[in-house]
Amino acid sequence: KEGLAPLISARYYAPGNVEFPDADAYLKRQAQPSLSAPPGEKPAKIEDYALGPGKARGLIREFSEYFPPRAMNTREIPMREEHVALAGSGGFYALTYTAPKSVFDAHRPIFRRMLDSFKPLPPKPAK
Numbered sequence: 655k656e657g658l659a660p661l662i663s664a665r666y667y668a669p670g671n672v673e674f675p676d677a678d679a680y681l682k683r684q685a686q687p688s689l690s691a692p693p694g695e696k697p698a699k700i701e702d703y704a705l706g707p708g709k710a711r712g713l714i715r716e717f718s719e720y721f722p723p724r725a726m727n728t729r730e731i732p733m734r735e736e737h738v739a740l741a742g743s744g745g746f747y748a749l750t751y752t753a754p755k756s757v758f759d760a761h762r763p764i765f766r767r768m769l770d771s772f773k774p775l776p777p778k779p780a781k
Contacts, residue, residue: 656731657721660753660761662768669744677739677746681711684737688717703738705769712738716755734758736765742774 667674674680687695698715714736720728732755739748749772751765 656754656756658719658731658733658754660751660757662765663750664768664772665748665750666743667745667748671745674746674748677711677741677748680739680746680748681713681737684715684735685713688715703769705738705740705772708740710738710740710769712736732756736762738769740772740774747772747774 667680674683681700685697685700687697698713700711700713703710703712714734716732716734719731719733721731722728733752734755735750735752737748737750739746741747749765749769751762753761
């Protein structure tokens with residue numbers, strides 16, 4: 655109803671990534687309040703996650719989107735975002751679920767099923 659659809663993404667960050675050298679650096683950055691956060695907002699809490707047979711760390715944070723973008727009559731939409739990071743193939747995977755706050759809980763079971771069934775790909779054999 656807000657005009658923004660829930661979004662699930664999976665990204666792989668290879669070893670040596672300059673922006674995010676490891677999962678902890680990724681989560682620390684994601685935990686910081688957004689640029690549009692009210693003054694005094696505290697970082698999101700990073701917690702341990704149990705994923706199927708594996709373990710990971712993650713957080714849930716809140717922020718606002720303005721929709722439609724680049725329009726004169728934008729409206730603020732409260733959003734919630736869940737970031738989960740897990741090691742794999744030398745680097746790490748970042749799995750993210752973003753949705754308007756009003757529908758976050760309703761669609762979160764889909765993201766949880768993805769997390770529980772996620773299997774990192776094995777590294778490519780050397781040539």
